[in-house]
Each structure stands twice: as structure tokens, then as C-alpha cells.
Amino acid sequence: MGHNIKIHTKGLDFFYGDSQALENISLEFIENRVTALIGPSGCGKSTYLRCLNRMNDLIPGIRVNGLAMLEQENIYESSVDVVSLRRRVGMVFQKPNPFPKSIFENIAYGLRVNGLKNRAKITTIVEKSLKQAAIWDEVKDRLNESALGLSGGQQQRLC
Structure with missing residues (x-):
């Protein structure tokens, strides 16, 4: 039975300035399946997840190499509407962070x-x-x- 790959990365590297946080990450996420990323604190789980909706773009000096695809679209292409991407690839953060508003x-x-x-x-x-x-x-x-x-x-x- 074929599985629909919703998101996949191939050879994904991520850098905070000169410091490499992710190296050669290749993963596939099947549509309508639960996938768990497990590992010790500081190993890059959250950094990887933030790569999938480009939340890391907000950090000065970052660099991404490799491929990150949502369906058939490379999410790091300059033509990608990041707001639209974040509507499709949401995140629930470990700690809530409400705006200082009502x-x-x-x-x-x-x-x-x-x-x-x-x-x-x-x-x-x-x-x-x-x-x-x-x-x-x-x-x-x-x-x-x-x-x-x-x-x-x-x-x-x-x-």
C-alpha cells in the first residue's frame, strides 16, 4: 500500500552563524501519521521542526543547506510565501508564549x-x-x- 509523503528533508544542514546545529538530516513524514522526534536536550529536535515552517528565518545569521519539501514544493525557494507555509505547517511549542495582549x-x-x-x-x-x-x-x-x-x-x- 502506497504512503503519501507529506513532508521530507534530504541532506538538511542548519547553521547558527558558523555553528552547525543539524547535519545531513533526511526524514520523511507520512500524511495522517504520528511521527515522534526523540533525543536528548540540545540535539536539534526543535531546530529541525522550526526548519519545516521556516521559523528559523527570524534568527539573524542562520543558513540552511539541503532540501526541505512540503508535498512537491521546496519550502526554501525564494518564491515561497512564508506566511502561507506557516498556515500549513503549524507548531505547538513546549512552553506557551502568548502575546502581551488581551x-x-x-x-x-x-x-x-x-x-x-x-x-x-x-x-x-x-x-x-x-x-x-x-x-x-x-x-x-x-x-x-x-x-x-x-x-x-x-x-x-x-x-
Whole structure:
């Protein structure tokens, strides 16, 4: 039975300046399968995952060699829309990192950045998102309070 390879890397190297963090990484991720990356702290698991949605691009002085493909598209081609890529290759971080804004604005911000301006629609999507994250009942009466005041577990669900 054939498997649909969703993401794969071949010979992927990653550098922070002159320091090489990843060397010759070749992996395949099959669509609709769970894949675990395991290893000791500092071995490059998070760096590798950030390569898959180009979050490392935000770090000055980085360099990537090799191939990283999402379906049939090389994600490091200059023509790739990084915002669109990050919509397709999401990450759940080990530690939550909410914006220093209200609970409402932590959800609404992404909608606005992507061009949504209709306040009623934003409000509807924020509520739906918080319900899907199983946090709505806990925060519905304090949406204008800082997300930084939420517990760690609540921040994780928010993010």
C-alpha cells in the first residue's frame, strides 16, 4: 500500500552563524501519521521542526543547506510565501508564549494580520476557537484581560 509523503528533508544542514546545529538530516513524514522526534536536550529536535515552517528565518545569521519539501514544493525557494507555509505547517511549542495582549487579541491578531477586518466575524471566530481549545468557559467573562494572567495550562490551550 502506497504512503503519501507529506513532508521530507534530504541532506538538511542548519547553521547558527558558523555553528552547525543539524547535519545531513533526511526524514520523511507520512500524511495522517504520528511521527515522534526523540533525543536528548540540545540535539536539534526543535531546530529541525522550526526548519519545516521556516521559523528559523527570524534568527539573524542562520543558513540552511539541503532540501526541505512540503508535498512537491521546496519550502526554501525564494518564491515561497512564508506566511502561507506557516498556515500549513503549524507548531505547538513546549512552553506557551502568548502575546502581551488581551485573551481576545491573542486570537484576533492572527485574523487581522491575514486581512480580516469585520469585527463581528472576528468575534465569532475568536469564540469558536476558544471553544475548540476547551478554554471558552474559563475565559468568556474576561476576554479583555491580559493573556499573561492565565495559568500555564490555559496559556497552552490559548496558544
